[in-house]
Amino acid sequence: MKKTKWMYSVLxxxxxxxxxxxxxxxxEKASPSASSSESAPASSAASPxxxxxxxxxxxxxxxxxxxxxxxTPYNTIFSAFEKQTGNKxxxxxxxxxxxxxxxxxxFSTGDFPDVFLMQPGxxxxxxxxxxxxLYEWSGEAGVWDNIIDSINQFQKDPNGKAYxxxxxxxxxxxxxxxxxxxxxxxxxxxKNYADLIEIANxxxxxxITPFYEAVKEGWPTQVFYLTGxxxxxxPAIGEEGVQKLNVNQLKLSDIPELKDLFVKxxxxxxxxxxxxxxxxxxxxxxxNEFGEGKIAMTFMLDGILPxxxxxxxxxxxxxxxxxxxxxxxxxxxxxxITPPNQLxxxxxxxxxxxxxxxxxxxxxxESVNTFYASQPGIPIYKGATSELYPxxxxxxxxxxxxxxxxxxxxxxxxxxxxxGKILQNFHIKGDVDAALKEMDTNYVKDGNSKRLQGFE
Numbered sequence: 001m002k003k004t005k006w007m008y009s010v011l012x013x014x015x016x017x018x019x020x021x022x023x024x025x026x027x028e029k030a031s032p033s034a035s036s037s038e039s040a041p042a043s044s045a046a047s048p049x050x051x052x053x054x055x056x057x058x059x060x061x062x063x064x065x066x067x068x069x070x071x072t073p074y075n076t077i078f079s080a081f082e083k084q085t086g087n088k089x090x091x092x093x094x095x096x097x098x099x100x101x102x103x104x105x106x107f108s109t110g111d112f113p114d115v116f117l118m119q120p121g122x123x124x125x126x127x128x129x130x131x132x133x134l135y136e137w138s139g140e141a142g143v144w145d146n147i148i149d150s151i152n153q154f155q156k157d158p159n160g161k162a163y164x165x166x167x168x169x170x171x172x173x174x175x176x177x178x179x180x181x182x183x184x185x186x187x188x189x190x191k192n193y194a195d196l197i198e199i200a201n202x203x204x205x206x207x208i209t210p211f212y213e214a215v216k217e218g219w220p221t222q223v224f225y226l227t228g229x230x231x232x233x234x235p236a237i238g239e240e241g242v243q244k245l246n247v248n249q250l251k252l253s254d255i256p257e258l259k260d261l262f263v264k265x266x267x268x269x270x271x272x273x274x275x276x277x278x279x280x281x282x283x284x285x286x287x288n289e290f291g292e293g294k295i296a297m298t299f300m301l302d303g304i305l306p307x308x309x310x311x312x313x314x315x316x317x318x319x320x321x322x323x324x325x326x327x328x329x330x331x332x333x334x335x336x337i338t339p340p341n342q343l344x345x346x347x348x349x350x351x352x353x354x355x356x357x358x359x360x361x362x363x364x365x366e367s368v369n370t371f372y373a374s375q376p377g378i379p380i381y382k383g384a385t386s387e388l389y390p391x392x393x394x395x396x397x398x399x400x401x402x403x404x405x406x407x408x409x410x411x412x413x414x415x416x417x418x419x420g421k422i423l424q425n426f427h428i429k430g431d432v433d434a435a436l437k438e439m440d441t442n443y444v445k446d447g448n449s450k451r452l453q454g455f456e
Contacts, residue, residue, distance in 0.1 A: 058086035059351045061358055064103065064116035068096030073374035077367045084361070087354050100127070107133060112346040114355040118164060120339035121410040122157045126450070128344075130163040135345040135356065138162040143360065146382045148399055154339055154406040158243050164342030165359055169377025169386070171338040172395045173227050173301040173407070174325045181208055181296040182322070189324040189332070193264075196327050200273045203296045210273040212295040214281040215427050218420030223299040225423070227326040228261040230405040231333040242411055247454030248447055252440040262432040269427065278427065287311060299326075301338070305389065323391035325398065334405050335398035340380050414447035414455065 063078070065071060071091055078089035092113065094102045103116065107128065118124050128134060137143055138161055144152055147166060156162045182188065182199075185206040190196040200210035214220040234242070236257040237250070244250035252258055268274060275281060275295060287304065289295045291312040298304075309317045325333035343362065345355045361367060365383065372379060372386035378396055379386050388396065398404045409416060416439060426435035447455030 054084070054086050058088065059354055060088040060090055061114040061351055061354055063089050063091050063358075064113040065091060065093055066096035066099040066117070067093040069093075069117065070375065073371040076370050076374070077362055080367070080370070081358060081361050085354075085357065087351075087358070089358065104128070107346070110348070112349050114349045114351050115343055115345050115358055117167070118342050118344050120166070120342055121154075123410075123413055124342070124344075125157060125161075125163050126413055126452070128163075130161075133346055133348070134163040135347045135349075135352065136161055136163055137165055140356070140360075143363065146363075146365075146384075148380055148382060149402065150337065150399065150404045150406055151339060151380045153239075154411060155342070158246070164344045165363060166340050166380055167343045167362060167371075168340030168380070169372070169375065170340055170380050170399075171302045171378065172323070172392075173223050173336045173338065174299070174323055174395075175227075175297050176290070176300050176304060176391070177297045177322045177324070178290060178293055178295070179320050179322050181293050184208070184293075185296070189322065190327045192331060193327045193329055193333075197267075197271075200268075200271070200297075204273065208293070209275045209289075209295045210297060211268060211275075212281060212286045212289055212298045213274045213278045213427070214283050214286050215278045215424055216280050216282055218424050220281075220283060220286070220298075220300065221423035221427065222416075222419050223301060224265055224326075225258075225261050225419070226407055226409065227299060227336045228264070229258070229408050230336045231326045231328045232260065233257045234334070234405055234408070235328075242408065245443075246413055247452075248444060249454060252443055253436050259432060259436050262426065262435055265426075266430050266432060269430070291316065302392075305391075317391075318389060321389075321391055323394050325403075332403075334403050335395050336407055337378070337395065337399065337404050339406050339410050413452055414443055414450060417442035417446040 063074070065074065071093065074091060078091070082088050103118075104127075106112065118128075124130075125134075130136075138156060143165055144162075147155075151166050151170065155164065155166055177189070181203065185199075185203045185208065187199045187202050190199055203210045233255060237244075237255060241250055241255075245252070269278070275289070283304075286295075286298055286300075287307050288311070290298060290304075291308055305317055305321070308321065312320075325335045327333040343359050345352065345359060349355045363381070365381075368379070368381050368384045372384060376387045378388065378392050378399070395404070419439060419442075422435055422438050422442070425438075426432075429435075444455060
């Protein structure tokens with residue numbers, strides 16, 4: 001039970017600390033194929049006039065980071081910062097499992113760091129009482145110029161305020177498929193949802209299971225709904241609808257497109273597209289069945305990639321694993337991406353101006369590329385270069401074409417509480433209305449427990 005809850009938390013709240021290196025765009029060693037984010041030429045994210053110069057009175061800045069993060073790229077960046085400005089950066093690594101509580105304790109006692117790394121999303125603004133405690137970045141010149149649009153929009157609250165600057169890489173969720181199985185069945189990635197059903201029928205006819213669902217562990221079942229959301233729910237309700245959900249002015253149970261996702265999931269089961277033992281399905285077995293070509297597809301997050309590489313080799317992931325988004329009724333759909341961490345600066349930081357200078361230095365093109373050289377992943381900065389798997393390049397193309405959207409759970413302050421458990425029961429009972437109602441009830445319950453506006 002503890003493991004299930006931990007996995008659920010990663011998927012639907014943090015999406016950054018998954019032990020499989022899933023959600024920030026993977027920490028695995030990537031294939032030797034460099035990719036630049038969008039087509040803009042590499043340039044400093046901060047304007048040239050904002051570049052730091054040698055300080056007459058050097059200071060030592062404190063930088064807080066969870067000890068689950070690799071500090072290697074940060075130390076390299078901070079060394080370059082010191083050479084350019086004379087200001088030093090002292091890295092303070094706190095236990096990852098207790099990072100939030102220790103950070104809030106330091107805030108409550110006035111022991112503010114100068115800069116700290118935080119999980120993604122405006123959820124953190126609520127947690128840290130951002131208006132009272134954090135520096136606001138939305139009007140800061142040069143900071144937002146080179147950040148890709150989907151991340152740029154995600155970072156700001158309904159009032160257009162941004163209390164954190166995104167830093168790192170993005171990952172994805174969607175459909176991972178075995179290219180050899182597709183070739184054997186004579187099919188290509190789908191052009192729309194109806195095409196996906198037809199492909200699954202052909203794969204089943206070829207004697208191969210179309211989809212694997214790890215129902216026993218709960219958390220994997222959520223990926224179908226989260227990836228389906230960005231393709232068919234977001235276009236229907238728009239950003240206005242998401243904001244209404246944020247203040248409890250729209251019910252999940254009143255969104256026909258969300259209900260349709262439950263209908264679609266039930267259809268996959270009724271058509272016999274899942275493996276026979278879906279109720280006892282596990283993430284580990286999923287990897288084995290996928291790698292051995294016994295299943296064709298799985299709705300999954302990119303944390304599966306380092307595990308597949310470990311079991312079946314780098315060439316397998318490079319050459320045999322493909323990716324496509326949850327398709328819509330009319331096209332290939334929208335790629336769901338997971339956001340990076342963010343850099344935050346307390347408004348009462350001891351060295352506020354130098355801290356702001358450090359953040360701008362960290363998002364310069366030189367620093368960004370230093371980070372990606374050590375931590376390959378899908379860049380969030382235009383013109384940045386990182387080595388990617390071919391399937392990550394597919395996601396990059398969706399981002400470049402404006403066909404990507406951040407996971408809705410990172411855009412909502414309340415959470416889809418116990419969604420994995422709800423979906424386990426749904427897989428057994430198949431009651432669409434009951435499952436949707438329970439999802440809605442638990443969402444409101446979580447908003448109430450957090451005392452969020454509109455839920456009290």
